[in-house]
Amino acid sequence: MKPSLLLTSVSLFVTFTANIFAATPLVNLVDENAPLVVSINDVPKMVKNWEGSPWSKTWNDEQMKKFLAPFRSQMKVDQWSDECKAATGYTLAELIEFATGEAMIALTNADFPIDGEQDRDKRPVLLALEVGDNAGKIEKLIAENDEKKHAISRIEEFSGVKLHVYAVSEKDATADYSWAMVDGVWLFSLSKTELTKTVDALKNGRMAAPLGGSERFLRVKKETGDANVTVLVNIQSLQPLLKTALEAKAKQSGSNTLGLPPETLLSVLGIDALRDLYLGVAMGEGATDFVGGLTYSECKGFLKILAYQDGPAPRPEFVSAKWITATTARFSLFEAYTAIRSLAEGLNPILAGMVQPQIKNLNQQLGIDIERDLLGSLGNELIVANAMRPGATADTPTPLSEFEQLYAISLKNPTAFTNAVDALKRMAGPQAEKLFVKREYLGHAIYTYEKEGTPAGQKGFCYAITPQYVFVAVGTSAVIETALQGLSGKQPTLWQLPEVKEALADVPEKAMTIEYQNTRAMIGGMIETFAQMASMFAARQQAAAGDEDEGEGEDEPVGTAKNDLSLDPSAKPDAATIAKYWSTASGYAWRDSQGLYFHSKLNHVK
Numbered sequence: 001m002k003p004s005l006l007l008t009s010v011s012l013f014v015t016f017t018a019n020i021f022a023a024t025p026l027v028n029l030v031d032e033n034a035p036l037v038v039s040i041n042d043v044p045k046m047v048k049n050w051e052g053s054p055w056s057k058t059w060n061d062e063q064m065k066k067f068l069a070p071f072r073s074q075m076k077v078d079q080w081s082d083e084c085k086a087a088t089g090y091t092l093a094e095l096i097e098f099a100t101g102e103a104m105i106a107l108t109n110a111d112f113p114i115d116g117e118q119d120r121d122k123r124p125v126l127l128a129l130e131v132g133d134n135a136g137k138i139e140k141l142i143a144e145n146d147e148k149k150h151a152i153s154r155i156e157e158f159s160g161v162k163l164h165v166y167a168v169s170e171k172d173a174t175a176d177y178s179w180a181m182v183d184g185v186w187l188f189s190l191s192k193t194e195l196t197k198t199v200d201a202l203k204n205g206r207m208a209a210p211l212g213g214s215e216r217f218l219r220v221k222k223e224t225g226d227a228n229v230t231v232l233v234n235i236q237s238l239q240p241l242l243k244t245a246l247e248a249k250a251k252q253s254g255s256n257t258l259g260l261p262p263e264t265l266l267s268v269l270g271i272d273a274l275r276d277l278y279l280g281v282a283m284g285e286g287a288t289d290f291v292g293g294l295t296y297s298e299c300k301g302f303l304k305i306l307a308y309q310d311g312p313a314p315r316p317e318f319v320s321a322k323w324i325t326a327t328t329a330r331f332s333l334f335e336a337y338t339a340i341r342s343l344a345e346g347l348n349p350i351l352a353g354m355v356q357p358q359i360k361n362l363n364q365q366l367g368i369d370i371e372r373d374l375l376g377s378l379g380n381e382l383i384v385a386n387a388m389r390p391g392a393t394a395d396t397p398t399p400l401s402e403f404e405q406l407y408a409i410s411l412k413n414p415t416a417f418t419n420a421v422d423a424l425k426r427m428a429g430p431q432a433e434k435l436f437v438k439r440e441y442l443g444h445a446i447y448t449y450e451k452e453g454t455p456a457g458q459k460g461f462c463y464a465i466t467p468q469y470v471f472v473a474v475g476t477s478a479v480i481e482t483a484l485q486g487l488s489g490k491q492p493t494l495w496q497l498p499e500v501k502e503a504l505a506d507v508p509e510k511a512m513t514i515e516y517q518n519t520r521a522m523i524g525g526m527i528e529t530f531a532q533m534a535s536m537f538a539a540r541q542q543a544a545a546g547d548e549d550e551g552e553g554e555d556e557p558v559g560t561a562k563n564d565l566s567l568d569p570s571a572k573p574d575a576a577t578i579a580k581y582w583s584t585a586s587g588y589a590w591r592d593s594q595g596l597y598f599h600s601k602l603n604h605v606k
Contacts, residue, residue: 026104026128026185028206029198032214033237036107039230043099046228049283054581054604058523061581063573067527071566088141098137101130108194110241114248120174123190126198132184139181161199165192216276223597224280224291235274239266258347268346270301275595288602290587295595301346304339307332308591313507313514314381318408318469318486319494323479324394324518325386326494329589331512333382333409334375366423368416374424377417379410381469387479388521395575397524399532401459404475406483414467421465442484446477503586503603511588519602520582524575531569538569581605 027039040046050056058064065072072078081091088095108124131138142164146153152167158180165178175192182202189195201207211217217232224230246262257265266272279292296303309330319326345352363369369376385406392398411417425432436447441464448462463472464480466487473480485491494500500516507514587600 024185024202024205025212026102026130027212027217028210029104029128029201030106030108030126030211031207032209032211032216033234034106034108034211035110035234035237037211037230037232038105039232040103041226041228041230043101043103046283047096047099049228049285052285052604053283053288054583054602057581061573061577063571063577066571067531067568067573068566069568069571074566088145090141098131098134099129100132100134102128103130104128108197110237112241114241114245120168120176121191121193124194125190126194127186127188128198129186130184131181131186135181135184135186138186142179158196159199159203161203163192163195163199220276220278220280220293223293224278225282225289227280227282227289227291229281231279233277235271235277239272239274242266242271260347265347268301268343270296270298270303273298273300273303286604286606288604290600290602291598293595293597297594299593301343302339305336305343306596307335307339308512308589308596309380311511311590312509313511313588314383314410315495315514316381316383316408316469316486317489317493318483319383319385320387320482320486321492321494321497322482323385323387323406323494324403324521325516327384327513327515329382329513330380331382332380333378334371337371337375366420366427368420368423370420373413373416374420377411377413377420378470379412381408381410383408383469385479387475387482388525389475390478394518394521394524394579397521397528397575397578399529400525401529401532403525404459404473404479406479407472407474408469408483410469411465411467414465414470417470418465441477441481442488444484446480446484448477499584500586503584503601504588507588508590510590512591513589513598515585515587515600517585519585520575520579523582524578527572527578530565530567531572534565534567534569537565579605 027037030037076083081093084095085091104127106126106128108126112122112124113119145151152170154165154167154173156163156165161180161182163178163180165175167173168176177188177190178192178195179186179188180195180199181187182199185202187195187198187202189198197207201210206213211232216234220230220232243262243266246257246265250256250262256262260268263272273296275295275297277292277294279290282289282291309332311330313330314328316328319328341352344355359370368374383406385408387404387406388394389398389402389404392402425436428435435449435451437450438445438447440446444464444466446462446464448460450460459474460476461472461474462477462480463470464484465471466484468487469483471480471483482491486493494516495504503516504514583603583605585600585602587598589596589598591597
C-alpha cells in the first residue's frame, strides 16, 4: 500500500465533511468512554463563520498577502486550488461545498499498543462525516484515485454494507485502513474492527452506551452551548494506559519512576483524580467564544498548586487605561508554595527532609522566616499587565520585545515583606546595594537593577513596595510609575473605559480571574516582531553571502539561510489594516468543587 493513498483519503475526509443531518448524531457512534472526540456540529456554518473571522480576513487581506508573499510563493498557496482541480476535477471551494452536516474525529478506545507492538487493527482512529447526496461523488473520486495510484484494495460485505479495505502491500493482505459509506455517512478508520463496530452503531441508531447520551458529554454541552467545534478528552479512560506505560518502563529499567509504584505515583501527582478536559469554540458573526474546563473528582496533587480562590476577581484602581493587556486573579502564592512542598514530600520524602534543614539554616543567616515573612506576607490579589513602551500606541506599534510587563501582588504585611526583601539583598553582599539604584516617586521608592556590562537592548528590572502592593516591572520604570499614579488616583483606570465595561459586563461574581486585551495592539506587535526578525535574518544572509563571495569568489543567492522567515518586511501591514480586523478580547475563569473553567471572547470588528 502506497502512503499517498492513505494521505489522499485522510485529506478528503478533512476537506469534505457532511450533507443532510443524519438521524443519528455522530457523537452517538462512539462509546461514552472514548478517550478523545473532536466534533463539528455544522461544517457549512463553521466554514461561513470562518470566512468572516479576523483570522480569515487577515489572511485574505491584499496587504497581508504582500507581507506573506515569500511564504505563499514557497508553499505555492495560490496554486492549491488549480492543483486540486487538476487532480480531482474540483476546486478547493467546490470540494468544501460537498460538506453540509456534522463531522467527527475520535480515538474510540485506549486499547492500543504502547510497547512497539505492530497490530494494525489496534489503531482505534475513526472519522465520521455526513455527506448525504454527495456520497456518489466522493465514491467516484476515490475510485478514480485508487485506479490512478494502483491501490491494493478489496471490498468486503458487512451487514449489507460494502467495506473498502486497503491492504498493507501486495504480499500482506492485512487491512491498513478501511472506509464505508452508510446512509449518507462516510466512515473511515485505521482499524477494520472499529469500522465494523461503527457500521453496526449507525445501523442501530447508536452505540450501546453512546457518548452523546452520557452525563459527562451533556454537562460539557451545557457549558459550551452551540459551539462549532467541541474537543473532549476523557483523561480518566487514559489512566490505565498511563499506568501500563509506567509499569513497562519500570520493568525495562528495573525500578519504578521516583521509586513509587505507578498507582502511588499517579495518586500523589493527582492524575488519578482527573476526569475531563474540554474546549468549545463558537465562531459567530460578532465574536468567537472559547469555553473550556478541567474536571476532577478531588483537588489534590498538582491541582493544589493552582491555588485560585473564590471571586470576585480584583479590579485595582492602578490598572491603567493605557495598558494593552491586564489579567487579575484571586490567587494565593503562599498556598501554591505549600502545595509544591507537600507534593515534593509525597514524591521524595527523603529529599524533602533534607531541604527543610537548609531552609532553617538560611532563615538563621537572614534573621527572618522566608515562608512566614516573604511568602506569608503576600495577599491573594495577583495582577499581570503589558504596556507599550513610552511613546508607542496601537497606531504606532512596536515589536513585542519592546513591550513592558508589570507584575503586582497584594500585601498583607508590607513591613515584614520589605524586611525579607532587604535581608535577601544583604545576603548577596555589599555590592547588592549598588546594583539597585533607589529613587523616590510620589512618596514611594523605586529600585532599578543596574549592572555594569549589561548588553545594550536588554530589558531592565525594577520593583517598588507600597503598603498595598509589591510591583515588579520588566522594562523601564515607566510602567511602575503609571501604577503608582493609579494608586494616587491621578490617572484613568482601565475599568472605566466604555469598551472594557461592555466586554466585562457578563463576568459573574464567582469569577476568580478576569482578563482584557487590546488585540489590535497585540497583533500589531506580533507583525512588527516578525518584520523585525525577517529583516535581521535577511541582513545575516546578506552578510554570510558577502563573506562567501570574499572567501570563494562565487556568488551565492541571498535567502538560502536556514533562518528565513519567508516574509517581506517592506510590505508589512500598517495599523489601519490591522484595525479593520482586530478589536479586543476578554475573559474570565471560575472554579467549583469539581473543576476549573474559563470563558474567553474575541470580539470581531463591527
